[in-house]
Amino acid sequence: xxxxxxxxxxxxxxxxxxxxxxxxxxxxxxxxxxxxxxxxxxxxxxxxxxxxxxxxxxxxxxxxxxxxxxxxxxxxxxxxxxxxxxxxxxxxxxxxxxxxxxxxxxxxxxxxxxxxxxxxxxxxxxxxxxxxxxxxxxxxxxxxxxxxxxxxxxxxxxxxxxxxxxxxxxxxxxxxxxxxxxxxxxxxxxxxxxxxxxxxxxxxxxxxxxxxxxxxxxxxxxxxxxxxxxxxxxxxxxxxxxxxxxxxxxxxxxxxxxxxxxxxxxxxxxxxxxxxxxxxxxxxxxxxxxxxxxxxxxxxxxxxxxxxxxxxxxxxxxxxxxxxxxxxxxxxxxxxxxxxxxxxxxxxxxxxxxxxxxxxxxxxxxxxxxxxxxxxxxxxxxxxxxxxxxxxxxxxxxxxxxxxxxxxxxxxxxxx
Amino acid sequence: xxxxxxxxxxxxxxxxxxxxxxxxxxxxxxxxxxxxxxxxxxxxxxxxxxxxxxxxxxxxxxxxxxxxxxxxxxxxxxxxxxxxxxxxxxxxxxxxxxxxxxxxxxxxxxxxxxxxxxxxxxxxxxxxxxxxxxxxxxxxxxxxxxxxxxxxxxxxxxxxxxxxxxxxxxxxxxxxxxxxxxxxxxxxxxxxxxxxxxxxxxxxxxxxxxxxxxxxxxxxxxxxxxxxxxxxxxxxxxxxxxxxxxxxxxxxxxxxxxxxxxxxxxxxxxxxxxxxxxxxxxxxxxxxxxxxxxxxxxxxxxxxxxxxxxxxxxxxxxxxxxxxxxxxxxxxxxxxxxxxxxxxx
Numbered sequence: 001x002x003x004x005x006x007x008x009x010x011x012x013x014x015x016x017x018x019x020x021x022x023x024x025x026x027x028x029x030x031x032x033x034x035x036x037x038x039x040x041x042x043x044x045x046x047x048x049x050x051x052x053x054x055x056x057x058x059x060x061x062x063x064x065x066x067x068x069x070x071x072x073x074x075x076x077x078x079x080x081x082x083x084x085x086x087x088x089x090x091x092x093x094x095x096x097x098x099x100x101x102x103x104x105x106x107x108x109x110x111x112x113x114x115x116x117x118x119x120x121x122x123x124x125x126x127x128x129x130x131x132x133x134x135x136x137x138x139x140x141x142x143x144x145x146x147x148x149x150x151x152x153x154x155x156x157x158x159x160x161x162x163x164x165x166x167x168x169x170x171x172x173x174x175x176x177x178x179x180x181x182x183x184x185x186x187x188x189x190x191x192x193x194x195x196x197x198x199x200x201x202x203x204x205x206x207x208x209x210x211x212x213x214x215x216x217x218x219x220x221x222x223x224x225x226x227x228x229x230x231x232x233x234x235x236x237x238x239x240x241x242x243x244x245x246x247x248x249x250x251x252x253x254x255x256x257x258x259x260x261x262x263x264x265x266x267x268x269x270x271x272x273x274x275x276x277x278x279x280x281x282x283x284x285x286x287x288x289x290x291x292x293x294x295x296x297x298x299x300x301x302x303x304x305x306x307x308x309x310x311x312x313x314x315x316x317x318x319x320x321x322x323x324x325x326x327x328x329x330x331x332x333x334x335x336x337x338x339x340x341x342x343x344x345x346x347x348x349x350x351x352x353x354x355x356x357x358x359x360x361x362x363x364x365x366x367x368x369x370x371x372x373x374x375x376x377x378x379x380x381x382x383x384x385x386x387x388x389x390x391x392x393x394x395x396x397x398x399x400x401x402x403x404x405x406x407x408x409x410x411x412x413x414x415x416x
Numbered sequence: 417x418x419x420x421x422x423x424x425x426x427x428x429x430x431x432x433x434x435x436x437x438x439x440x441x442x443x444x445x446x447x448x449x450x451x452x453x454x455x456x457x458x459x460x461x462x463x464x465x466x467x468x469x470x471x472x473x474x475x476x477x478x479x480x481x482x483x484x485x486x487x488x489x490x491x492x493x494x495x496x497x498x499x500x501x502x503x504x505x506x507x508x509x510x511x512x513x514x515x516x517x518x519x520x521x522x523x524x525x526x527x528x529x530x531x532x533x534x535x536x537x538x539x540x541x542x543x544x545x546x547x548x549x550x551x552x553x554x555x556x557x558x559x560x561x562x563x564x565x566x567x568x569x570x571x572x573x574x575x576x577x578x579x580x581x582x583x584x585x586x587x588x589x590x591x592x593x594x595x596x597x598x599x600x601x602x603x604x605x606x607x608x609x610x611x612x613x614x615x616x617x618x619x620x621x622x623x624x625x626x627x628x629x630x631x632x633x634x635x636x637x638x639x640x641x642x643x644x645x646x647x648x649x650x651x652x653x654x655x656x657x658x659x660x661x662x663x664x665x666x667x668x669x670x671x672x673x674x675x676x677x678x679x680x681x682x683x684x685x686x687x688x689x690x691x692x693x694x695x696x697x698x699x700x701x702x703x704x705x706x707x708x709x710x711x712x713x714x715x716x717x718x719x720x721x722x723x724x725x726x727x728x729x730x731x732x733x734x735x736x737x738x739x740x741x742x743x744x745x746x747x748x749x750x751x752x753x754x755x756x757x758x759x760x761x
Contacts, residue, residue: 134497167530177529184496185529189520195486196521199493206449206475206499213493225513229486236481398527399566401534401589404634404678 018257022329030337032257033311034058034265038065038284039072044276046298053276057267060279060311063286068347074290080354082127086285087349088363089127089147090119090342095367096146097316099375100159104320108383109159111173115140117283117315117333120341121246123147124288125214128296129182135214136184136197138221139174140246148181152374162382162389168397169390191217191224194243198233201241201299212240212299220251220259222266231273231307238304242295243270245307246282248314253327270307282312283341286348311338392416425576425625429616431601433575433624434464434540437582438502440628442472445500448586450477452487452504452540461506462542462601488514488539492522495535495591502586508543508595509552515560522591523566536589538582542598543571544652544699545736546605546745549598554736556651556700561593562677562709568633569676571595573654574604575616575624577674580631588633597651605652606659607747636680638687642669645693645758648684648710650676653697653746660751668755676706684710685717692723693758697751702730727754 021029036059044053063075097114104112115122122143126135135144145155157164159173167177177185184193184200197215204211217227222245234241245266249256270277276298280291288310295306315333317324324330349355382388393416396407403411428436441448450465456479459466469477480487484505491501505511511518522535545554561569568590572578578596585592599605603615616622640658644667647657654672661668669687673679688694694714696707707728714726729746737744 136493166532167528170530171528175528177532179529179532185525185533187521187524187528189516192489192517192521195489195517196493196496199490200497201493202490203449203494203497203499206494207497226485226489226517229481229483229489232481232483233486233490398531400568400678401526405681406678 018255018262020255020257020328022332023327024325024329026329028329028332028335030335033337034060035337036060036062038062039075041072041074043073043294046294046301047303048276050271050274050276053278054268054271057265057271057277057279057309060281061287061291062281062284063290064284064344064348068344068351070286070348074287077293078286078289082289083285083345083349084354085147086120086123086127086289087342087345087355089123089143090285090345091364092367092371093119093123093143093146094342095364095371096142096152099368099371100156101320103159103375108379109161109173110384111320112159113139113174113319114316115142117340118246118248118312119143120285120288120345121244121282121310121312124285125242125244125292128289128292129212129214132182132211133213134182134184134197134200134211135216136193136200137186137216138190138193138218139186140218141216142174144183145176145178145181148178148183150178150181152371153378156375156378157381160378160382161384162378162386164378164381165390168394170395190221191226194230195226195233198230198239198241198305201239201305202233202237205237205240210300212242212296214242214244216244216246218251219245219247219249219256219261219266220254222269223259231270231275234305235274238302240299240302241305242292242299243275243305243307245309246312247309248312250314250318250328252318252322265309267307267309275305275307277307277309279309279311281338282310283338283344285341285345313338315340425623427617427622428575428579428624429602430572430575430578430596431463433579434582434596435466435468436624436626437579437586438465438468439471441502441583441586442468442476444628447499448476448502449494449499450502450504451480453480453482453506455479455504460504462598464540465504484510484512484514485517488517488522491537491539492517492525492535495537496525496533500586501537503537503539505539505541507553508541508557509555511539511541511557514539518561518567518591518593519564523564527566534589535591538585538592538594540582540594540596542601543595544597544599545731545741546599546607546609546652548738548741549736550738551735556698556731558595558676559700559704559706562706566591568592568678569595570633570674571597571651571676572674573597573600573651573672575622577631577637579624580629581633581674583628584630584633587630595651599652600655604655607656607745608659609742609747631674633675634678634680636674636683637672638669638683639672640668640670642667642691644668644691645695645755646671646687646691647695647697647751648673648714649697650674651699653699656746656748656751657697660748660755663748664752664755666755666759681713681717684713688714688718689721692721694718694722695727695729695751695754695758697729697746699731699746701733702728703733705730724758727758729754
């Protein structure tokens, strides 16, 4: 044998294409998640240098242990009232999603996206912010609107694209926009909002304001160029923004390893850009609230941005147009080691005497009824495709501030 | 030139006029911010922002990382907050990384949010050829912006309009793509590359008011009156068109569109109905260029007044070459040929 001592040199090159550990009919090996025991990860000082957060980006901040007890340095500092509000908002978000899913199956609307299993993240962060802050969400942070107590009827009218749709029928269902609730207009183009949030935060700093921004992106969309741009700008200008990455393990059918998650974490990217970064249990409301509050305080204290990777699981289909049984195990969510965010908060609240099984069922039933009532009311304003829809003349408005001559002519041509 | 142009002011180059527009608006409106690559301390690679950072501070005028999508996206976020960003893309040839932000976001924000969020911002970017800029320092990408619903696309051809149109663009609540023909930065250029270039300081029409004024958007300017044929153009080729008409002794009416989209349709139809003949002239490549839209509009609105087919004189359908600069650039000779063809019919 005359081959070199380096065996790699004798093999032809091979393209590496990551795969999830399990496909339909198999069982996922979740050991890739790198979990830490609850309470085991440090809580650094607010002015921690990014380099010192590097170790945190491979660990996982968790507060609730398997018994439902709140433990460790991130456990303190949350009011009972906030916890109860969180539970209410999470239950309401889930009830809303469930009802809208049915409405889509009943062809009352064309499309819907649930956030099943991810409710704690949007709800917990929103509770840690102040009025006037602006969130730049993706299509899976409806929990923000529910927490902000935006009218369900209003949200549903958008989903139904009916005569009372605040966006006048121009937008695909769930692409909400609520300036007063600090909820930026959702775009179909992924990750564009990430750098926009940084710009909004820069503006707040330029004006000497006290408001901060939050940016939201999923694991898959971190691969977009705007993700990189946002991290660079956030770091360079020390922008008061929380950079959230919701790692729900899946981008439609694509496992997070294809987005670049294999043998690394998304939080690690933030630290590498010079941004203090955390990796947090996204199904642990107490951890979500504590980490969000820490990041918000950092931003409001002129200490700059924080990146937070929320480790969670997309328990439902990607959208109503998706069938996850074609690419992942059907029972995957039940085996996800971080469980369900509502079940885990419930266990904790019951243990602390703030909540009970009876209350849980009662509130759930009330919320189901509230959501159903809201849908009935929304339907009185029309369904998608009914005659009770936004007028065709409105199609030409808001392209520009004033209607220009060519659009006036086109509107006339349509005869409206 | 606009009549107001001789109402006094100081001699300025287009660079100085643009700088003055930003100076005026930074002074007038606390929400105006200026940023881009090399825009701050250094004052811009073309000097258009010279001294502005020293005057207004780093919170208002600052350098940006080399990321066009970042610059555009950050500007949109700032505008959504309530600022009026004037963001610079160093060359129009490098605006493509920002295209998603401009098309999918800036242009549509007002529409998709039912007017709740808006993007009152300006993207300034030097464009055009005639400077041996080769493939990536010469392009004229106006058509890909004029095609986008929700954007305004503007291009000045002289210092007075440059300042007035930029001020109007900054004040406008719609997103504006402000294209600056870099060939005209230091002096007018009529395509006679074999003759010495005249600096704006030696040009008759170089006076620009020091303070605030604006030139309305959506209004074209008749820069040369004529009865025989209409030339629709903008930017550097406004000067080429005038030179061609002079050289050939043709009674051509030259219209500088100034605002490409939305545009001044009345000025166009009025002129073509008068002359009955029309040529469209631009540096950009021909196929699906902005000229196609102009030809279609003239055909649609002036069909029964036309006495000859509408001609297009444009850049060739090739990337912008280096060595073949003057074979590519639509100079006076090519314009004269087209004028003669149109007049023969």
